[in-house]
Amino acid sequence: MGNPSGDLPEAVERRFAAGAFSSGLSVPDFAACLDMGFEPIGLVQGFCAMQWGWYTMGGAFRRGFSPYGGAPGDYLENYQCPHGMRSAEHRAWGQNYEQSWIEGAWREGFTSAYSRMLEEAIALGAHGVVGVLDTVGEISDLGVIEFHIRGTAIRVTGAPPSPVTPWTTYLAGQRLTKIFEAGYVPVSIIASVASVRVWASCITEYLLEGLGMSMWAANSGPAEVEQMVSARTAAREIVRAHARQQLDGDALHGVDVLVSEREFERGDMEIQCLLRGNRLRRFKDFDPLPVPQPTVRLS
Amino acid sequence: MSDATNDLPEATGHRLEELEHGLFTSDLSVNEFLLIKEVGFHPVGFVMGSSIYHTGFQTRKWGQSQELTKLTEAMYNARELAMTRMEEEAAELGADGVVGVRLDVNYYEWGKDAAEFIAVGTAVKAEDGVSRLNKLGRPFTSDLSGQDFWTLLQTGYLPQGLVMGTCVYHIAHRGLGQTLSTTGQNVELPNFTQALYEARELAMTRMQDEATRLEASGIVGVRLEEKSHQWGSHTIEFLSLGTAVRQTSSEVTLAKPTTIISLDN
Numbered sequence: 007m008g009n010p011s012g013d014l015p016e017a018v019e020r021r022f023a024a025g026a027f028s029s030g031l032s033v034p035d036f037a038a039c040l041d042m043g044f045e046p047i048g049l050v051q052g053f054c055a056m057q058w059g060w061y062t063m064g065g066a067f068r069r070g071f072s073p074y075g076g077a078p079g080d081y082l083e084n085y086q087c088p089h090g091m092r093s094a095e096h097r098a099w100g101q102n103y104e105q106s107w108i109e110g111a112w113r114e115g116f117t118s119a120y121s122r123m124l125e126e127a128i129a130l131g132a133h134g135v136v137g138v139l140d141t142v143g144e145i146s147d148l149g150v151i152e153f154h155i156r157g158t159a160i161r162v163t164g165a166p167p168s169p170v171t172p173w174t175t176y177l178a179g180q181r182l183t184k185i186f187e188a189g190y191v192p193v194s195i196i197a198s199v200a201s202v203r204v205w206a207s208c209i210t211e212y213l214l215e216g217l218g219m220s221m222w223a224a225n226s227g228p229a230e231v232e233q234m235v236s237a238r239t240a241a242r243e244i245v246r247a248h249a250r251q252q253l254d255g256d257a258l259h260g261v262d263v264l265v266s267e268r269e270f271e272r273g274d275m276e277i278q279c280l281l282r283g284n285r286l287r288r289f290k291d292f293d294p295l296p297v298p299q300p301t302v303r304l305s
Numbered sequence: 306m307s308d309a310t311n312d313l314p315e316a317t318g319h320r321l322e323e324l325e326h327g328l329f330t331s332d333l334s335v336n337e338f339l340l341i342k343e344v345g346f347h348p349v350g351f352v353m354g355s356s357i358y359h360t361g362f363q364t365r366k367w368g369q370s371q372e373l374t375k376l377t378e379a380m381y382n383a384r385e386l387a388m389t390r391m392e393e394e395a396a397e398l399g400a401d402g403v404v405g406v407r408l409d410v411n412y413y414e415w416g417k418d419a420a421e422f423i424a425v426g427t428a429v430k431a432e433d434g435v436s437r438l439n440k441l442g443r444p445f446t447s448d449l450s451g452q453d454f455w456t457l458l459q460t461g462y463l464p465q466g467l468v469m470g471t472c473v474y475h476i477a478h479r480g481l482g483q484t485l486s487t488t489g490q491n492v493e494l495p496n497f498t499q500a501l502y503e504a505r506e507l508a509m510t511r512m513q514d515e516a517t518r519l520e521a522s523g524i525v526g527v528r529l530e531e532k533s534h535q536w537g538s539h540t541i542e543f544l545s546l547g548t549a550v551r552q553t554s555s556e557v558t559l560a561k562p563t564t565i566i567s568l569d570n
Contacts, residue, residue, distance in 0.1 A: 018506050026516040027523035028509065028547065033453035036525045037460045037559050049509070049527050055497030057490065111491030118493065145476065150497055156529075180562060298566040 022048060022130055029158040031137055035179035039136065042183055044160040047130050051156035052122030054115045058144070058151040080104040081240045085207035085233055097273070100207025102237045104244060105276070108201040116142070116197055119153040124171060131167035132159035137178030138195050140282075175284050177260065185259070187293055190286040196252050197282045200244035202237045206273035210234065215272065234277075238265060241279035249281050258283045313393060331427040332405065337451025341404070344458045346429040349398045353425040354390025358383035360420055365475040365540065370500035372507065373540065376473035380542055381511075384408060384469060387424040388446065395444040400428035401437035402445035404454050406467050408546070412535060420534070439465045440520045447548040448526070457525070461554035465519040468549045470511025473542045474504035505529060508545040521549035 021028070029046035031039060039046060076082035085100035119140075127135050138157035145152050157174065161167075175192035177185060185192065206214065210233040242263065249258060261283035268276045331348040333341065341348060360379040365371070387408070395403050406426035413421065426446065431437050439445045447464035449457060457464065476497070508529070516524050527547035534542060 021506065021510045021513050024510075024513045024517050026513060026521045026549065028513060028516075028527050029523060029525055030527045032526050033449060033457045037456050037557075040460050040557055041559060046523065046525075051502075051505070053498050053502045053505075055494050055501060057492055057494055059491065108491065115491075115493065145497070145501070150494060152497070152501060296564055298564040300568050301565045302568045 018126060018129075022126075030139070030156060031158050031178055035137060038179040038183055039158075039160060042186065043163050044134075044136070045163050046158050047132060047161050048126075048159050049156060050123050050126035050130065050132070050135060050159045051154065052119040052124070052126065053155075054118040054122070054153045055145065056111065056115045056151050056153070058111075058149060074101060074103055076103050077106055080106050081202065081244060083233075083236060083240075085210070087208050089208065097206070097208045097211065100210055100233060101203075101205045102233060102240065103203055103205075104240070105201040105203050108276075109199055109244075109248075112142075112199040112201075115151065115153040116140070116155070116199075119155045120174075120195075123155045123157065124174070127159040127172045130159050131161065132172045133162050133165065133168045134172050134192065135159050135174040136182060138174055138176050140195075140197065176282065177284060181260075184295070185284075185286065187295065189288055189290040189292045190257070190259075191289050193256055193285040193287050195282070196249055196258060196285050197280070198245050198248035198252070199281075200241040200248065200279040202241045202244070202277045202279075204233065204237045204275040204277060206275070207233060211273045237277045238279075241265065241277045245279045245281040249283065253285055257286045257288070259286050260284050313390070313397065317394065332425070333427050333451055337405070337454075340451045340455040341429060344455050345432050346401070346454075347432050349400050349428045349430045350394075351425070352391050352394035352398070352400075352403060352428045353423065354387045354392070354394065355421060355423045356383050356386035356390070357419060357421045358386070360418055362418060366477075368477050368479075369475075370477040370496065371475055372504065373473045373475055376536075376540075376542075377471055380471050380473060380544075381469075383420070383422040384424070384471075387422040388467070391424040391426060392443050392446060395428040395446075398428050398430075400430050400444050402447065402464065403428050404447055404449055404451065404464075406446050406448045408448075408467075408469075410534070418535075437463065441518070448546070449548055453526075456559065457550065459559040460557050461552055462522070462525075462550040463553050465521045465549040465551050466515070468512050468515035468519070468521075468524060468547055470508040470513070470515065470545045471542060472504045472507040472511070473536075473540065474500070476500060476539050476541065478539065504541070504543050505545070508543040512545045512547060516547075516549040519549050520551065522552045524549050 027047050028049045029036060030049045031046060036046065081104040083102040087098045123135065135157040138155065140155045142151060142153050144150070159172070173192045174194045175182065176195055210231055213229060213231045245263070261281060264280045266278050268278065270276070329348050330351040331338065332351055333348060338348065358379060360376060360383070363373045363375045365373065391403060403426040406424060409423045411421045411423065428444065437445065445464045446467040448467055449464060512524065524547040527545060530544045530546070532542050533540060
C-alpha cells in the first residue's frame with residue numbers, strides 16, 4: 007500500500023484498506039477489463055474547489071473607454087466602428103481577446119484535481135486508471151467551481167506494483183481493448199480550455215440583436231457575423247495549440263471538443279472551448295482488426 | 306413460506322399468493338427476460354418496499370462545513386427500511402435475488418420534512434435449486450439490468466447486494482472578509498476542496514463497509530449522486546451506490562465479441 011503523501015483524508019485510507027475493491031466501471035466495462043488481464047483495485051478521485059468569476063481585465067472600468075492591450079502572445083483583435091460616430095448607444099470599437107488568466111486558473115484547478123486522483127492511484131499501487139470521468143461544475147450558488155476527476159484504478163494481474171506514475175485514459179471496456187489491439191498504450195488524459203471574451207462592435211451588436219443601427223439597417227440582408235466567427239475559430243485554435251504542447255510528440259485520440267457561449271450582458275460574451283482526449287503511444291505494429299460482420303436490423 | 310418478520314400489508318399477501326402459483330409479474334423487457342433465463346434464473350415476481358420517513362431538521366453553523374449526522378442517519382435508515390421490505394417480499398417468494406432494483410425518493414405536499422423512499426425490482430430464483438442467498442442469508446439485490454446480470458455471471462462473479470453509503474453535508478457560507486480578500490481572482494479554496502472530498506469519501510467508505518459485511522470481493526458500477534433535496538443549496542446529500550459482487554469462479558466464459566458493422570443507416 008504505502009502512503010506517499012499525508013494529505014489524503016482519513017476516510018480514503020480506511021476505504022483502501024477494506025478487502026473489497028470498488029470500481030466505477032459498468033458491468034460490460036468490468037468484464038472487458040478482466041478480459042484484458044486487468045483487475046480493478048479501487049475507485050480513485052481528486053478534487054479542487056476554486057473561487058470563480060469571469061472577470062474582465064480591468065473590470066467594469068475598462069468597458070467602453072479604451073481597448074484592452076492584451077497580454078503578450080495572446081489572441082487579440084480589434085474592430086473599429088466604420089461609421090465615425092460616438093454616442094452612449096453607439097459603440098466606437100469592439101474587441102475579441104483571449105482570457106489567458108481564466109485558462110490558467112482552469113488549468114490549475116484541473117491539474118490539482120488530476121494529480122490528487124493520481125496520488126490515490128499511487129497509494130493503491132495501480133498501473134493505470136481507466137474510465138476517467140471529469141466534471142467541472144458550480145457548487146450551488148456560492149460562486150465556487152469544483153473540479154472533480156475520478157476513475158477506476160487497475161493493476162495488471164500478477165505484475166509487481168508500477169515504479170512509474172500510473173497511466174490514465176477516458177476509455178474503458180471494449181473501446182480500450184481496441185486501442186491495445188491497434189498497438190497503442192494510453193499515456194494520460196489531456197484536457198484544456200480556451201476562453202475568448204467578445205466585446206461586440208456596433209456592427210456585431212446590430213447583427214446579433216438588431217439594435218442600435220437602424221439607419222444602416224435598410225440595405226443589410228443576411229450576413230456572416232465576422233467577429234463571432236473569428237472568436238470561435240480562435241478559441242478552437244488556441245485549445246488545439248494547448249493540447250499539442252501537452253502531447254510531446256505522442257498521438258491524441260478520441261478527441262471531444264465542446265464549444266459553449268455565455269452572455270454576461272448585451273454585447274459582452276465569453277466563448278469557451280473545452281478539448282478532451284487520450285494521449286496514446288505506439289508500442290507495436292498495427293494488427294489489422296478482424297473483418298467486421300455486416301448486420302441488418304429486421305425491425 | 307415462513308411467516309418470520311411478516312409485517313407486509315395484507316394486499317401483498319394476496320398478490321404474492323398468486324405469484325407462488327406460478328404466475329409471475331416483472332418489469333423486465335423481453336430481452337432481459339430471455340437473458341436471465343439463459344443464465345439459469347427465472348423471474349418470480351415484481352417486488353417492492355417503501356418507507357415514509359420523517360427526515361427532520363438539524364441546525365447548522367453558518368460558517369462551518371460539517372456533516373449533518375442526524376440527516377445522514379435518516380436518509381440511510383429510510384432507504385435501508387425500503388430495501389429490507391423489498392427483500393422480505395422477495396424472500397416470501399422464495400427468490401434468490403432481486404435484479405433491476407431502483408431506489409427513488411419522492412416528496413409530497415402533504416408531508417413537510419417527510420419523504421417516501423421506494424425500492425422496486427424483479428425477484429429471480431435459480432432454476433437448479435441451489436441457493437444463491439448472500440452471506441447474510443438474504444436474497445441478493447442489485448441494480449443490474451438483465452444484460453448486465455448475464456455479462457457479470459459470465460465473468461465468474463455473482464451479485465451480493467446493492468450497497469450504499471450516504472453523507473449529508475453542510476457547506477459553510479463564506480464570510481464577507483474572506484470573499485473580499487479574494488475578489489477578482491480565481492483561486493483554490495482549500496477548505497472547500499477538503500470538505501467536499503471528505504463528504505464523498507465518507508459516503509464511499511460507508512458503502513464499502515456494507516460490501517465488507519457481505520464478504521464481497523468488490524463493488525461494480527459505483528455511482529456518486531449529489532442532491533440538495535429540500536434543504537436549500539448549502540446542504541447536499543452525497544449518495545454512493547453500487548452492486549457488491551463475489552467471485553465464485555475464476556473462469557471468465559465471456560466469448561470474444563464479434564466486430565459488426567451495421568448496414569442500417
